[in-house]
Amino acid sequence: MISPRVVIVEDEAATARALIRTLKQLDEGIIIASTLPSVTESINWFTGNEGLYDLVFMDIRLADGVSFDIFKRVSISKPVIFVTAYNDYALPAFKNNGIDYVLKPFDEQEIERALQKYHNFFSKSQPATVAPDMEALLAQISQLTRSYKKSFLVHFREKLIPVEANKIAWFYTANEIVYAHTTDSRQYIMEFTMEQLEQQLDPQLFFRANRQFIINRDAITEVDFYFNGRLAVKINPEPAERILISKARAPEFKSWMNN
Incomplete structure (x- = not known):
């Protein structure tokens, strides 16, 4: 398997660092192409760097808006793994190149599973725009539950x-x-x-x-x-x-x- 070049869209620096550390532990060959903390910076970066990344890990709620706004301004043809604390964004996520949906706080096993799904969907024999089984993915998301502090x-x-x-x-x-x-x-x-x-x-x-x-x-x-x-x-x-x-x-x- 070829290690992907990864872009991380995350406004919390500690979370971004934890994700980078987890990715490197799972695959030392992964290259972090960029870490982007906002909708605005993401739009600027994706506008001129189409060929410099293979996979995006993206938070949904950013300091200056919701990351779905990025897709309204710039085309992102590569697959996206959404990492967020909120599971009520599932449907919009999968309408925007989503191949998986990881709930915070994440653990290594969840990120490993998401990476494996990326490799399964986007192997060397498949173009990077092949769509995953969206119906199956949405069925999986519908089973996710989130418990909050009482x-x-x-x-x-x-x-x-x-x-x-x-x-x-x-x-x-x-x-x-x-x-x-x-x-x-x-x-x-x-x-x-x-x-x-x-x-x-x-x-x-x-x-x-x-x-x-x-x-x-x-x-x-x-x-x-x-x-x-x-x-x-x-x-x-x-x-x-x-x-x-x-x-x-x-x-x-x-x-x-x-x-």
Whole structure:
């Protein structure tokens, strides 16, 4: 088997590094052609580098939008393996060159299986545009289930206490410490990073507003229009810092609120 040249589209640097490390452990011959952290940079790179890659590992939710927007702006003829924390994007993923769908947090076995599927579909005897059995792949995706955190065990005054996830109004990070603020105005230090929390929380209930905040839908009281197309989210209990949604993420936030 010929080792593919891989492009990684992932906005979390730690996740990108973990994926590169896993790929290299599975196949030392794999070449990382590029690591792209955003929709904009991906569009720019794919526009002029058609012949420089064989396979794409792509996150779906990026800092400046959803990765499906990349396909609207540039043609990607090579196969794509989607790696994401959310399984509700299955159908759009497979409409955009998807040959597999790996849920975060991923393990080596899942990435190995996805690589094997790539080699099975795109061997030397087959052109790179051969379509996989989409019906079978979608049937496989429909069986995927994702369980989300119902509660967290947190340290509080020399004790460990359970805190229900739906009772947390918002998570906030400052100085590399992550805090959970509950609906009854209690605050706890979390042992997870914001990226880890984003993978463990139900996306129907929680939204990553920006680098500092993950917010609970049920705690939102109103949303105001802010400068330059941004949105200001008011939440109860109210944090000391204003919660802003960027112009780029505003459509995704409004869609989430409308669900």
